[in-house]
Amino acid sequence: MQYRKLCGEKVSILGFGTMRFPILDKNQKFIDAEKAEEMLDYAIENGVNYLDTAQPYHGGESENFVGRYLKKRNLRDKIFLATKLPAWLIKEEADFDKYFNEQLKKLQTNYIDFYLLHALNARSWKTINNLGVFNWCEKKKAEGKIKHIGFSFHDSYKVFKEIVDAYDKWEFCQIQYNYMDLTFQAGEKGFKYAVKNNIDVIVMEPLRGGQLAKEPPKEIEELWQNFPLKRSYADGALRWLWNKKDVPILLSGMTLMQHVKENIESAKKAEVGILSEKEIKLFKEVRKAYIKRLPFMCTTCKYCEPCPQGVAISSILGFYMMYRMYDDLERSKSFYNGFIKEQNQADKCTECGECMLKCPQQIEIIKWLKESHKVLKKDQK
Ligand code: SF4
Ligand code: SF4
Structure with a gap:
């Protein structure tokens, strides 16, 4: 495993996202504990030291499971634990403590290493900002209950910039970023803006929820096949990110042991600058070929919204x-x-x-x- 610095901490470049564990009875709430524990054991034995969970994952059960697992293996102080404030549920100031204390209990810990204001968008951001979320965060930091404060994000670049500019103590943010999503949500512009403002960027959805790991449409498959260096689609997409010095860590929500093993193999070889100019060009061509399939290109700028009828x-x-x-x-x-x-x-x-x-x-x-x-x-x- 390789390690890079995130908010001054030495984190594995691969983080384990705990929202896609194997399940039983097709029910998200029933995590297949035996398989999920095996996957976590393997990942941690191979150097992964960052677990990312959140209040809604697996219908609220991800935090419970992660808490039990860390306790059972006596790993709490050896792992960086990330979880998130469910910003969309906050109605009053007292809710900050309410959800945070519930999370500490579920995770069987008295501190969170990386705490994120979850999935911020224009609406949730406005609410929690008005309720004084920054004062609350700073209080929790002073009490030692939160080590690093950041936010994850799902809205336009404009909103992203507004959030970054609103607070000079952000330590990190978490955005969807991969070789396809350069203009989606915060996108490449957001990535660069965060870096410029000394905010570390955690990458989520490096494989677009698995879309970039599966067999692509025929014309795109041909582009990959015609390139002399062969990699799996997932390996290529992950390396595109790790190739960048400003990506300290990416999170992968793994469902099968095979995913864990493959991602760890990729992480072993990943280095800044490992991709050749030709390979970087190939990713650009692949992206272009995907975009060519589109009859229009919406950049999710949201200038068209709000719609008077509420159409999303x-x-x-x-x-x-x-x-x-x-x-x-x-x-x-x-x-x-x-x-x-x-x-x-x-x-x-x-x-x-x-x-x-x-x-x-x-x-x-x-x-x-x-x-x-x-x-x-x-x-x-
Ligand atoms: S439809 Fe147009 S205005 Fe609306 S989000 Fe897409 S690109 Fe922006
Ligand atoms: S009602 Fe239809 S046309 Fe009018 S703003 Fe909404 S989406 Fe656009």
Whole structure:
């Protein structure tokens, strides 16, 4: 395993994301403890020293499981433990303590190494900021209950910048970043902005939830095959990140022992600057080929929002683009029907046209919303 510095701590370049453990009875709440423990044992024996959990993972059971595991193996002080404040659940100041104390109890610890304000977006950010979240964080740090404070993020670059600028004591942030998501959410611009502001960046979704690890569409497969150096898709995507000196750690949510072993093998060989110019060019070509599959390119800037009818324009178009790029209809459908409430789905569009006047990409939003709904709406019974 290789190690880099994150907020001054020596962390393994591969962190274990605990939101995709193997499960029993197809129920997210029932973690297959035997298999999950084996995977964690293997990862830790091979040098992984960072575990990332959060309040909602596995229906609230990830924190319980991680807490039990660390206690059973007597590992708490040998592992960097990260968990997150569920920012979207905060309604009043007292909620900060309420959720944090619950988390300490579930994790069977009295401190958290890396504490993140979870999945910040414009709305949750505004609420917790108004409730004085920074004062609360600093109090917890002074008490020794939080060692490092940061945030994870799911919104536009504009909001990302606003959050970075609002506080000069951020130590780290966590963003979705990989060779495909350069303009998605915080994206490459956000990555560079954080680095410029001395905020360490933890990378999440390095494989886009597994999309970059599976066999790609034919024209993209050919690009990989024509390149003389052969790697697995996952290995290539991870190396693209570790190649950068400003990526201290990336998190992988692993479901099978095979994923753990493969990722550890990749991490053993990863070094800054390991990719040749030619290989970097190949990633650019692959990205271009994926983008060529798209009928439009929404950058999730959100200038078109809010829609007066509440249509979740950028998220819907994002899920549709995902379907077109990766040929992954089932996943896109599950996102559309799982994450977009009925009242915010594309069929609520009244075609007022307001959004289209604001879109810098001049996307025919109305047309593509209709198409998205037609393709992604779960089959009616
Ligand atoms: S055209 Fe549809 S999506 Fe766009 S702002 Fe009007 S109602 Fe909302
Ligand atoms: S549809 Fe246009 S304005 Fe709306 S998020 Fe996408 S690129 Fe931005």
